Amino acid sequence: MIDLHCHLLPGIDDGAPDLETALAMARIAVADGIEIVACTPHIYPGLYENDGPSIRRAVAELQRRLIDADIPLRLTHGADTHLARDLVDGLRSGRVPSLHGGRYFLLEPPHHVAPPRLGETVFDLLTAGYVPVITHPERLSWIEDHYGAFVELVRRGAWLQVTAGSLTGRFGPAAQYWGERLLDEGWVHILATDSHGADRRPPLLAEGQRAAECWLGAEEATYLVRTRPKGILDNIEPDRMPALPGLVSTAPWMQSVKTMLGKWLGRY
Numbered sequence: 120m121i122d123l124h125c126h127l128l129p130g131i132d133d134g135a136p137d138l139e140t141a142l143a144m145a146r147i148a149v150a151d152g153i154e155i156v157a158c159t160p161h162i163y164p165g166l167y168e169n170d171g172p173s174i175r176r177a178v179a180e181l182q183r184r185l186i187d188a189d190i191p192l193r194l195t196h197g198a199d200t201h202l203a204r205d206l207v208d209g210l211r212s213g214r215v216p217s218l219h220g221g222r223y224f225l226l227e228p229p230h231h232v233a234p235p236r237l238g239e240t241v242f243d244l245l246t247a248g249y250v251p252v253i254t255h256p257e258r259l260s261w262i263e264d265h266y267g268a269f270v271e272l273v274r275r276g277a278w279l280q281v282t283a284g285s286l287t288g289r290f291g292p293a294a295q296y297w298g299e300r301l302l303d304e305g306w307v308h309i310l311a312t313d314s315h316g317a318d319r320r321p322p323l324l325a326e327g328q329r330a331a332e333c334w335l336g337a338e339e340a341t342y343l344v345r346t347r348p349k350g351i352l353d354n355i356e357p358d359r360m361p362a363l364p365g366l367v368s369t370a371p372w373m374q375s376v377k378t379m380l381g382k383w384l385g386r387y
Contacts, residue, residue, distance in 0.1 A: 121348035124311035143317040171216040221354030226251040257297035283327025305364030
């Protein structure tokens with residue numbers, strides 16, 4: 120499996136506080152079946168002033184530490200990026216790192232307030248050639264009143280990432296409900312751990328894959344934790360990835376079939 124959202128780097132945000140914790144998290148990830156982790160610390164102006172060069176250096180140093188500790192986990196870089204006016208310029212310059220240096224990047228909306236012009240911001244990013252992967256929408260306190268907005272963002276080309284632990288109740292019943300609904304309706308592109316520690320929020324992804332199998336079957340569950348994450352690392356275009364069940368089921372030809380079937384059934 121591949122985990123593309125993890126706060127593994129020690130001492131640079133609210134994730135692993137030290138190297139000892141980072142190594143413990145890495146061991147948990149390997150035991151869970153995770154082979155590759157994207158280190159994605161927060162970039163939050165005024166709070167976490169991380170940038171691309173410093174994150175890449177920290178990833179290289181931690182990779183060396185993993186090798187020394189004989190922990191077979193491969194690392195790459197990214198960031199848990201908050202909304203900012205100059206986000207496109209930051210991505211182009213490398214100040215804001217995308218996932219593995221490609222077109223995809225993690226975009227974290229505010230947790231408690233729906234941001235103004237989110238759709239406009241996402242459109243600008245897509246127009247600039249980047250694919251925002253919106254992180255853990257199921258855990259946002261405002262999703263109930265804006266669920267349709269996330270569906271529309273997916274239709275426009277944005278991606279959604281649900282936290283694996285949300286599907287098993289680690290973040291409470293509300294997050295579990297919205298995560299399961301997004302899965303059931305086929306709007307989720309990838310699962311990730313969003314791990315911040317070894318105890319309270321460990322890097323466990325297999326539990327999310329097992330939960331997803333109950334809703335979508337084994338093939339789509341594999342897409343969520345392996346196929347699409349690997350495609351992101353390989354910088355494959357979105358339309359060459361496995362299509363989402365939600366987009367397939369709402370394709371124009373499917374809508375025509377449903378309309379015709381409805382008319383036929385209405386005669387009887």
